[in-house]
Every structure is written in C-alpha cells, then in structure tokens.
Amino acid sequence: MMAEQSALEIELEDDLLLILLEYLDVRALGRAARTCRRLRDAVTSPAADTKVWKPIHRRLCHYCDPDSEPAAPPCYRSLVREICTLSLTGYWRVKGCYDSSGAYEYDMRLSQHGKWVTGTATEPWIFEITGKLHGNSFVTHQRGRDRNDDDEWTNICSAVVAPSGLFMKGTWIQERDGNILFSNDHTGSFECRKISTAAAAPPHHQPLPPLLTATPPAAAAADDQSGPSGDGSSTSSSSSGSNSSGASSSAAVESPQGKRRRTDA
C-alpha cells in the first residue's frame, strides 16, 4: 500500500466501494467507471447490478402493467441502458378518446434534447408541445388552439413509454384560463405510435411536413405528400427538406416505407 495512493484506492474494499456507488446517479457512475479499471469493474460487477443498478432501474422504469416487470432480468444495467437511451425524437401518430366519448387522431413531431422534449402538431389543432422525459415517464404540456377560431387551451398529458421507444400510452386533462376542467368532456386517454424516427428540425418556426398516410405511392406522389424520411437510424437532414423539395420520386420511394413502419408499429 503506497502512501501517495488515494484513500479510495487503498482503503475501501469492494463491498464498501459499492455502498459509495449506490449514492451515484447514472451519469456519475458512467464518469466514475471511466477513471480506472478498479472502478470500471466495480460499476459493472454482478454485485453492482443488484445493489446499484436495480434501484436505479426501479426508480426510472415505469410499467403500464406492474406484472410485466421482469422477475429476474438478465442484467439491470442493460435495462437501465435501454431506458437511458430512449429517444422520443420523431413523428408520432396519436390516437385518443375523450372520457365522455368520441375519438380523435393526429400526428405530432417531437424533438428530444436530453430529458427535455419539444414538439408540434398542426392538424386538426395547432399544438405547441413542451415536456420532460424521466426514465420512461413522459409528462407534457400542449398549448393548443383551434385552426378556425381563437379558442385556446392547454392539455396536460402524462404517458409511459414502452422500452422499445416506439409506443406510449397515457391520459390527459385540460386546463383553460388557469383552471383544470373537471369534466369527462375535457379529459381523456391516448396512445401514440412512432411512425418515423427521423430527427426533427427545431420544432418552432418550421412547418410540419405532410403526414405519413396509408395512401398508395402513386396517390401520395400526385398529392406531393412525401413522408418524412429516415429509417431506423436517427439524424436525417432531409426530414424537413423532403417537404420543401417535394420530389415525387422520393415520395414514391418513401411511402411504402411509411406503410411498413405503420404496420410494424
């Protein structure tokens, strides 16, 4: 034991080091693990999986159905990884219904920056969306307005995102003039499916590209409805570019992809 070495290195045995690590969050663990082999091994050890990663997983991961929580998953660290790498960026089809009755459907575009999320929707309502993703819980605030009149309101939505990152499900409640409206006409539930992972341009000041539809390629081309591009991999600079260029050839190529993704989802 050399005197010039750190207290941590020479003094703490593995089980004590682990207690220290239990107090760190995901990012701090990542940084610690990058310092030296000792800490890397500690962070990735089987003991850390249950003592360190399992509580983090429990805190971050929310299940729609508690029974679906894996009893003994192979590795909590990989589950945490799954949640920490969730990205909501892309285009989502929202299907919902009011608690009173009546279904609605619209597409929205979300853009995630760290845990913060912004987005827009334009049909049939105009929404400006801001929200936060914590683990796989998504809470969002949609400032909405009718296209036809000046009626304005806010939807407060809360959803749980599936580990795949392709589906979320939740409820909403409406607020007008600072008051929550306690009525089945102003609350409801919804499901969203990701229809494209195309990275969205900054949501404000950008028109939303035409929606992906199930129309045949020929019809889509005729209507100049090129869907947003991007196939699995994120960051595509053509996400909004394809809209302005409006090349019919790209529409003809991309629409079938859009259809496939829809059926996949």
Next chain:
Amino acid sequence: METAPMETEQRLVKLSSSQGDVFEVEFGTACYADVVKQMIDFTSESSDAETIPLNLKTTVLEKVLQYCDYHRDNEPKEIPKPLPTTNLGEIVGDWDAAFINVDDENMLYELILAANYLDIKPLLDLACAKAACAIKHMTPDAIREHFNLQPEQMTPEEEQEMLEELKWCTDGGAA
C-alpha cells in the same frame, strides 16, 4: 434507544484508541455501536473498570463517539439512493451535514472504515454519501486527480472499449 435501567444508564465505559488514548463515555453512547455493546457484554462480567481497546485512531474514535452520542437520542434520517442533491444538509439535516463536513478527505474514508468496523450502518451510509457527493459532479479526469489514480492502469484499448461500453451513461438522456 436502549431502555436500560438507571444504573447502567449512568454507567461509564472506557474505550481506548489504537494510540492508547482512553475515552470515558456513557454506556448508552458506547452501545450505539452494536459491536462495542457486544464487547462490553463480553467483558463486563470480569470487571467494570476494564478498558475496551478499539483499533481506531484517536481522532477517528473521537469523531465516532460524537456521532454515537448525538444519535443515541436522535434517529438518523434514511439517505435516498441515488442522491437527489449534493446538498447533504437538505437530506440528513444540519447536524449530520456539519458533522460529516470534514476538512481532511482521509478522515472521511477513515470514518467509512470505522463505521464498517463498528457496524454503525447510518454512519457508514452518511460517510459514503458524503464521499459520493464529492465525486458526483466530477469529470473522469477530476476523479482521477482527486483520488490520485493512474490512467495507465488501463491500456488504451481497454479505455476505448470502456468509452464505448459506457457512452450512454455520460450522454444526455432521459435519466
């Protein structure tokens, strides 16, 4: 706390450090550490005046006894994992935060070892949480410097492999 009869309550116990310094403390304080209580139980039959030797430096033993004396009547607070904030005062209260705010980094790690040795779980948690606070916001380089770690403990290949493996931890994300 201990619901000991009056006579044991006022009884004094002698504890000595590894440097030979003897502390005379109340029975209740000494017994906050289960290990010490067991030692007392074990030795009390022979003689009341016997001194219990502990393998701790004087400064560390003094600090530990401060903790025991305070917490024998004040239940320590549970510390959430992971830490929601590095402001320990918000979590454990002013006394504990001030207590564990030691100038000397080595003292902190001595306290971790002492708490482990004497099996004082809340002190162990407090000291580990304090150590975690110190490194929570540090970059890998700062942690290396703080603990005087040698980066060459890993080969460049290993370091690269680890960067890949742990990239997701350090990127922005939903956590």
